[in-house]
Amino acid sequence: MSEDIKYSAADYKSDQYVRWCPGCGDHAVLAVLHKAMAEVGVAPHDTAVISGIGCSSRLPYYMNTYGFHTIHGRAAAIATGFKCANPAMTVWQISGDGDGLAIGGNHFIHAVRRNIDINILLLNNKIYGLTKGQYSPTSDRGFVSKSSPYGTVEDPFIPAELAFGARGTFFARSLDVDMKVAQEVMVAAARHRGTSVVEMLQNCVIFNMGIHSYVSDKATRAERTIHLVHGQKMLFGANNERGLVQDGFGLKAVEIGRDGYTIDDVLTHDAHCQSNFLHQQLAMMDGHSLPMAVGVIRDVEAPVYNEELDKQVAEVTAAKGYTSLREMILAGDTWEVK
Amino acid sequence: MLEKTNVVTLERVVVRFSGDSGDGMQLAGNIFSNVSAASGNQISTFPDYPAEIRAPQGTLSGVSGFQVSIGRGVHTPGDLADVLVAMNPAALKQHAKFLKPGGVAIVDIDSFKKADLDKALITTDDPYTEIGLKAQVVEVPISSMVKAALADSGMDNRAVLRCKNMFALGLVCWLFDRDVDAALKQLHNKFAKKPAIYEANATVLRAGYDYGNNIHASVSTYRIESDNIRPGRYTDVNGNTATAWGLIHAAEKAGLKLYLGSYPITPATDILHELAKRKDIGVKALQMEDEIAGVCSAIGASFAGALAVTSTSGPGLALKSEGIGLAVMAELPLVVIDVQRGGPSTGLPTKTEQTDLLQALYGRNGESPVPVLAAATPSDCFHAAFEAARIAIEHMTPVILLTDAFIANGSTAWRIPDEDEYPAIRPHYVTPAMAEGWKPYLRDEQTKVRYWAIPGTPGFTHRLGGLEKDSTTSAISNDPANHERMVLTRREKVERIADDIPQLELHGNAEADTLIIGWGGTFGHLYTAVEQLNASGKPVAYAHFGYIRPLPSNTADVLARYRRIIVAELNTGQFADYLQSRFPEKKMLRINKIQGQPFAVSEIIEGVTKLMEE
CATH class of the missing domain: 3.40.920.10 (Pyruvate-ferredoxin oxidoreductase, PFOR, domain III)
Structure with a gap:
């Protein structure tokens, strides 16, 4: 490790020509990732970026780190083995919604459940882009695509709900167009011990243009999103004039100073609360009746698989004290033939 | 009384x-x-x-x-x-x-x-x-x-x-x-x-x-009566335990950490059990969420710099195919153990067969050559696992080791090898002198083996992947001529392993005009049958294959010496077909059994006698 050296975004950038479509949200995510890595400061050679298959999964080629563009859906399993075998490395996994939640859904939930210390960037554009426009497991019910010409008849995964169902310890969300929040959540993800899931709402200019525009349009973004920061009041609106309050078992958006609500009624965000009940409520807000939450929604401590594994190996190795296979075998049942 | x-x-x-x-x-x-x-x-x-x-x-x-x-x-x-x-x-x-x-x-x-x-x-x-x-x-x-x-x-x-x-x-x-x-x-x-x-x-x-x-x-x-066996310290070992130990010893000899990614499956699970116990000598054995995660986590561990292994049986090998293809393309060391059982599908999970040979050789998309080895006896599993790991590490390739339910569960007395009995394994690492202009798919021209740069090493950051790469720049390439060059290079790399494995040995009466051929876990039965045939005045030679791909370099010479060749195996003739396709001038006669049971010595003697009379 070389903590004393300061790295810049350019140090994480490879010499490869970036082949995404002009205007694709992935360009912004890539640029922010370079900056976030520089801010965190782990050396490029101590960083690994592992992806599956899909447009977003091309990302490792554009990183001047150790990188592995693998096979469809398996990035989480490959990242798990990588991190356990070489825990000194900082590991980023790049997956799209199809790669991570359809073909790779099983590996995703088990990586999250084990709480492997990896950072999963889930680029969600609600479409299969590289195969030219089929609906994905995050496409809304009724979505019309080449493989659903009459609209889908299935409900989507909400990535946060899946992560919480798998006992996730870190979940954050950002819009591809919001570079500030995107960098903030990537840095927080890198600093979290355990599996960090970052959902990047990303726009596909070719096959799903404007899929997130209801929440991402600049004109209405302040009303339809809420930037959550741990320890701060849950306020939103152009002038932070609105806030979230508890309403029975649910949440409600109110205007400060109206209907008797004051700033004291507005909830303060607690990302570190062990119970994920409110985190889930916040993550499920979709921008319609309540603003969509961006920023770090949940960030709690829990045992980390690869650390527990190393601890266990160290403990049993110390207890038995074998220095070789031969020594281990000779400690068992053996006999001498002369 | x-x-x-x-x-x-x-x-x-x-x-x-x-x-x-x-x-x-x-x-x-x-x-x-x-x-x-x-x-x-x-x-x-x-x-x-x-x-x-x-x-x-x-x-x-x-x-x-x-x-x-x-x-x-x-x-x-x-x-x-x-x-x-x-x-x-x-x-x-x-x-x-x-x-x-x-x-x-x-x-x-x-x-x-x-x-x-x-x-x-x-x-x-x-x-x-x-x-x-x-x-x-x-x-x-x-x-x-x-x-x-x-x-x-x-x-x-x-x-x-x-x-x-x-x-x-x-x-x-x-x-x-x-x-x-x-x-x-x-x-x-x-x-x-x-x-x-x-x-x-x-x-x-x-x-x-x-x-x-x-x-x-x-x-x-x-x-x-007891036997005059080689002096030394002995223990009783079954094939699965011997396999696990062979892998551990290979890791010791290579100076690498051993990583296993696996998923429970009969009759291979005891390899996972043994390696999970062997955390006490530093092994990391992970029970993953499925077979695919087993092989994929191993590929991740290999990229990270471990001796990486996945263990399974036939149905699991089918699930791992795509992953093995990735290891072929990324040219990373990986050992895949297939403890064969009766198939297809769930088949006869606790019974033995040799029916995964063609799957091991060919069961992947694209031109995807993988070295294939097979263990002969429970104790030979140690040696075969060591060899599989040695070849994987020194030649930067996935290797499939076939064992089977019979030798995996069967046990024999095994002489514990001395510390210096097995050779050092030399990973094909990059050297600091290579850093300038190094690319991941640059190779040793003699062996066609690329160099291994372990993540965490300054100066060697690189990207691997399943997409075809340019043979010189290592960047993604769709160039038609380059693809063909890379396909042939990957094949050549595997073929040249023949220079690094032992020659085929002959047992029985080498001067006979009939050659019995076997491979894998049928060794004990074939060896005994050959002894008895020779003792009863029916001279036969016997060659047993532990290296299936590539074949030992003297295979053609050995086959040429015999008028009659009989391939005995527990399937419908997979190895016979494989040999036939390589040596079309020789007719491969066959003895086959697909009953989930090992051969009986008497069946082999009967079959050979019949074919010798024809």
Whole structure:
């Protein structure tokens, strides 16, 4: 490790020509990732970026780190083995919604459940882009695509709900167009011990243009999103004039100073609360009746698989004290033939 | 009644323990084999158990067996048993066919009541005739003797009867003149943490031994000849454990950490069990969420710089195909163990077959060459696993090692190798001098092997992936000529491993005009059959393949020497077809068996004799 050296975004950038479509949200995510890595400061050679298959999964080629563009859906399993075998490395996994939640859904939930210390960037554009426009497991019910010409008849995964169902310890969300929040959540993800899931709402200019525009349009973004920061009041609106309050078992958006609500009624965000009940409520807000939450929604401590594994190996190795296979075998049942 | 005067000395003897799958036949058989091995006998064992964990008690489907051959020149667990222990009528009915005519059947007569006979679908009151038993039957009231022996133990009836297997073991130890204290020591190791259970079992074991002594069971007792085996320190090992140990030793010799990504599957799971235990020497064994995650996590670990392994059986290998293809493309070391079982689909999960050979050779998309090795015996699994790892590491390639249910569960006595017996394994690392202008797909021109840069090393950051890469820049490439060049290079890399493996050896009578060919876990049966054929005036040579892809470099020369070539294997002719496609000028005659069971030596002799007469 070389903590004393300061790295810049350019140090994480490879010499490869970036082949995404002009205007694709992935360009912004890539640029922010370079900056976030520089801010965190782990050396490029101590960083690994592992992806599956899909447009977003091309990302490792554009990183001047150790990188592995693998096979469809398996990035989480490959990242798990990588991190356990070489825990000194900082590991980023790049997956799209199809790669991570359809073909790779099983590996995703088990990586999250084990709480492997990896950072999963889930680029969600609600479409299969590289195969030219089929609906994905995050496409809304009724979505019309080449493989659903009459609209889908299935409900989507909400990535946060899946992560919480798998006992996730870190979940954050950002819009591809919001570079500030995107960098903030990537840095927080890198600093979290355990599996960090970052959902990047990303726009596909070719096959799903404007899929997130209801929440991402600049004109209405302040009303339809809420930037959550741990320890701060849950306020939103152009002038932070609105806030979230508890309403029975649910949440409600109110205007400060109206209907008797004051700033004291507005909830303060607690990302570190062990119970994920409110985190889930916040993550499920979709921008319609309540603003969509961006920023770090949940960030709690829990045992980390690869650390527990190393601890266990160290403990049993110390207890038995074998220095070789031969020594281990000779400690068992053996006999001498002369 | 006889005194113990009728002592017969035998070169080798075969004993089969059979009972309900909950009766502990495997434990009784294991202890008997270990005691025999420790007294200088060669041993070979064959656990023959059902797929169900506990089928209904006393029924035909729930019969579990354990066969062991002990003595001198033992290479197989034996075709037929000299002594069959049957704990109930179902066991006798199912396993009578494995008893030699004129052999001895020891039965627990307390378990031959009307209800027991009904469960075994025996309709007359003379089970021996109905089963067609041509043996000397020794009826022993095992259940009642066990109850009597444990009358004062305070144990309940069920717990008492669970010790029945030890009575049978005691009796067999007496019959074959085994040291009862050695058996007790084995038992003590097994129940070291449960002294009460040890005491009860030990009491019953002694009772069984004394019963033989005291009531003068009317059978001959046997003295088994021991073998002049190579001096050294020995232990008893089954194929799965030997496989795990071979991998550990390879990691030691390569200076790498061993990583296993696996998923439970019969009959391979014991490799996962053993390596999970071996956290005590630094092994990281992860039980993953599925077979695919098993191989993929191993690929991740390999990229990270470990000796990475995944273990499975046929259905799991099918699931891992895409992952193995990635390792072919990324040119990363990876060992894939396939403990073959009966297929297709779920097939015969606990039974043995050699039907995954073509899957191992060809079961991937695209031109995807992978070295394939096969282990010959339980103890050879150690050597084969070491070799698979050595080739993977030194040649930067996934390697598939085929074992099978027969050698995975069977055990033999194994001489523990000295520290310096196996060679150092040299990972094909980058050197600091290469840093300037280094690309991941640059190769050693001699071997075509690319260099391994371990993540965390400054100056060697690089990107691998499943997409085709340019042969010089290592960037993504769709260039048609480049793709063909890379396909041929990857193939050439695997073919050149032939320069780094031993030559094919000949057994039997090398001057004969008939060559028997085998591969993998059929070695013991083929070797014994070849010995017997030569002894009976039918000269045959024998070549056994442990390296399947690439083949040893003298294969063509060896084949050219023989007029008649017979390939014997437990499938419909997969290796014969493979050889036929490479050596079309030679006709491959075939002996095949696909019954989930190993060959019987007699079947091979019969088959070879027939083909020699044609």
